[in-house]
Amino acid sequence: MEAATVSQGGKRPGRGRARLVPLLFLAPALIFLVVWIIYPTGWTIVRSFFDRDGGDFVAFDNYKDIFTTDTLQTAIKNNVIWVAVVPALVTAIGLIFAVLTERIRWSTAFKTAVFMPMAISLFAAGVIWRVMDEKDPSMGTINATLKVVDDTFGSGGALTTAQPSSPQLTGSTTSGFVLRKPVRAGGTAVLGLTAIPPADMPADARQALQPRPEAGAITGTVWRDFRPGGGRPGVVERGELGLPGVTVELRDPGGGVKASTTSDATGAFSFGDVGSGEFRVAIGSQTFSAPFEGVSWLGEKLITPAVMIAYIWVWAGFAMVIIAAGLSSISREVLEAARTDGATEWQVFRRVTVPMLAPVLSVVFITMIINVLKVFDIILSVAPQSSQDDANVIALAMWRTSFGGINDFGLGSAIAVFLFLLVIPVLALNIRRFKREEN
Structure with a gap:
């Protein structure tokens, strides 16, 4: 009977059909993968070796410009600052919030308030902080608060001029x-x-x-x-x-x-x-003393810290929720045992809680590094045109070079490839971590 079911070619009938069915289901995803990811990536790499108009082959000249142009050097320097500061701060703030919410009765309301910025886009969040950072105390919330403090505790004079x-x-x-x-x-x-x-x-x-x-x-x-x-x-x-x-x-x-x-x-x-x-x-x-005129948060000196604060405000809720989920899975018996052995709350936090949360903290930290390398829209919405060069980052430099009026698609492609190369090691680290957890 088994021999009768085998065709003359030695193959079972229907095996080709069995292979075809999964391919049909995967075909739409493969098409989108090729059209939207593989082809654009390959063409961007090729385009980065050509000039502005794509007519002349310039080899690595575009990549040299990345490290010799002042605005692009500023973008690289700012990205280094972002990577060094923001992921660590977001993770630390999220950890503090997650631990504190376990000790307050109104934790649900607090988590909702902190997580709420995640419900809006980064561009909208940037618009909010653009208004809050206005220098005029009658318009900017932050400077209005500082003016109240200055009026209350300052030693300003009765008049400004006479x-x-x-x-x-x-x-x-x-x-x-x-x-x-x-x-x-x-x-x-x-x-x-x-x-x-x-x-x-x-x-x-x-x-x-x-x-x-x-x-x-x-x-x-x-x-x-x-x-x-x-x-x-x-x-x-x-x-x-x-x-x-x-x-x-x-x-x-x-x-x-x-x-x-x-x-x-x-x-x-x-x-x-x-x-x-x-x-x-x-x-x-x-x-005689001049009235408080406000801090120039949107000026060239403070624009990068101002945007960082807005970005941390958005992502602190994400870090808090993820870390709180990991914190809820920690055995309370371990924590109580440490307290029974005489450990203080700080020792319990530093020697027990944080080590047990290390995998979760690494997830948040690596995710934030990837996000920071791609930061773009919040800078575009917070920084005014006059200080965008000072707040520039790699992703924003790529957009401005290609589509912001310069229209140098060769250099813009090179910046995109450079950013892609920066993200690859972090992605590889993340994939390696996932494999380690599966094993």
């Missing part, structure tokens, strides 16, 4: 304004200022008052010498507001500061028991 309202005062905002006429005990000093922006006027300013002489003391008033409809310079009039918080100094004839005080809501100040002799009354230069 000018003397009469020739009785001389000086500048950098050195202070000094009253020309010396003053003795029992005398008064009127310090009128003008050219003060309306926004600089303190909210608690009150009607300025003409100073009254006091025996043994020097009294005075510092005020905004301006009244709508006109007025007399150097004279305190109705409708003119005092300047509170102004630093007023009492200087000796040599210019040394003998005493200092600050004006009240009406601009009044007083120096008691000054003794004999003549003194000069002056407005200290510390009265």
Whole structure:
């Protein structure tokens, strides 16, 4: 019976059909693999040896340009910084979050909040951080927060700029304004200022008052010498507001500061028991300070750290979830045994938890290295055009060279091949790790 089922060629009927069926199922995937991966990869490698237009063979000139062009050197340097900083920080932050969420009651809400940035694209996340990093404190969230801190704890002056309202005062905002006429005990000093922006006027300013002489003391008033409809310079009039918080100094004839005080809501100040002799009354230069204008996060010096922070914000949730899953599989008996033996929480974390999480941590770390080497869209959305050269990375340089207006497809292909070669060792390491875990 068995011999009857064998054909004259010595093969069983239907064996070819049995081989054909799997090929039919694999054919769509193979077609897409060839069309979308193998062919483009091969053509990119070939194209990298030709010039901008693809007409002339230039050998390795494009690869030489990668290491000699300033913008591309900056891209390589930035990628090195990214690889050295971001994967380690993401893994460390994810580990800390994963451990902490085991000890808080609202861990679900915390995990949701941290993981939420993963629900949006990197480009959208970049747009969010582009707005947050704006230099103007009235627009950028980060600088608005810093301004609140600066206003609360800073030692800024009461005004930003001003000018003397009469020739009785001389000086500048950098050195202070000094009253020309010396003053003795029992005398008064009127310090009128003008050219003060309306926004600089303190909210608690009150009607300025003409100073009254006091025996043994020097009294005075510092005020905004301006009244709508006109007025007399150097004279305190109705409708003119005092300047509170102004630093007023009492200087000796040599210019040394003998005493200092600050004006009240009406601009009044007083120096008691000054003794004999003549003194000069002056407005200290510390009265004038520029307002907090914001940190230039999107400038050339801070743009790379700013983009890194945005990227870490997105991926910290991914690392937390993966590490938390590995942490939940650790035997609690091992941890309790370590605590029973007298280990502190830090020792348990460092000598037990972290070593047992080593395979999971390596997964997160290697994954982040691969992602960092390909980082592109978040830089494009965060960095303004003026600082993109300073925030440049290899993937962004490849896109800008090929499609960003330069249209040098030869050099762009060489950059793509260079990036591909950088990713291969990390992929090989990842595959080797998978094989080791299977065995």
